[in-house]
Amino acid sequence: MTATTTAQVQGPAIHVHGLEKSYKKLEVLRGVHFDVARGSIFALLGSNGAGKTTVVNILCTLLKADAGTASVNGFDVATQAGDVREAISLTGQFAAVDEILSGRENLTLVARLRHLKDPGTIADDLLARFSLTDAAARRVSTYSGGMRRRLDIAMSLIGNPPVIFLDEPTAGLDPQGRIEVWQAVKELAGHGTTVLLTTQYLNEAEQLADRIAILHGGRIMVNGTLAELKRLLPPAKVEYVEKQPTLEDVFLAIVAEDGKNGDVVNDRSVGTDN
Helix, strand or coil: CCCCCHHHHHCCCEEEEEEEEEECCEEEEEEEEEEECCCCEEEEECCCCCCHHHHHHHHCCCCCCCEEEEEECCEECCCCHHHHHHHEEEECCCCCCCCCCEHHHHHHHHHHHCCCCCHHHHHHHHHHHCCCHHHCCCEHHHCCHHHHHHHHHHHHCCCCCCEEEEECCCCCCCHHHHHHHHHHHHHHHHCCCEEEEEECCHHHHHHHCCEEEEEECCEEEEEECHHHHHCCCCCCCCCCCCCCCCHHHHHHHHHHHHHHHCCCCCCCCCCCCC
């Protein structure tokens, strides 16, 4: 393995310069540039087909760029692919868990495959970290979408990779599941892991990211903190209005109330005289 240098430790966790990628006549990436600081959450925001997954696949050495350079944890993705793979973990758009096994068995299996000592302790620590201890012995087929995704992220952390890629981590989840995953992602950065998150959900990037880059038309259109991006537009006109709760607010409040009461909430009819 290549020895880690001081420059690799002190430089950005991810460095991308001039990435280009085409599929025949379709130009997917047309000169993409960005850096990701160590221990931060970086959101790559864009609509479907913007090229977010293509960027991630290049950085994970699953795809070769046509032009440009990129490094992860100080290692060049083209010439030091093996070192890059040892430094990263990738969680795709669908949870890669074995539904027949329990949550704990999934974690211990991965730890054993990586030849780590004391896989049981590693599994128990991750189950506690992602609030899955109570469900440790249950088959994953009985887990909710949010629980499966949290287990998937926990599995990707076995071996303590310094950089993790989350490609659309909350796709298909309900509001409660999305919030569970958001908490797990914040937990990652809190432990010093660098996170590159791709998403098409604006509120997800707003909730999680230290920096946000908007990918559109194969290029990074803007890149900055949320405050910096908001300053690109003129200040909003101040108006005093009554703020109405969103449907998501109502959903989460009712679910939380049901959990506190321990009983099923009675059927509520809205907008009737009954």
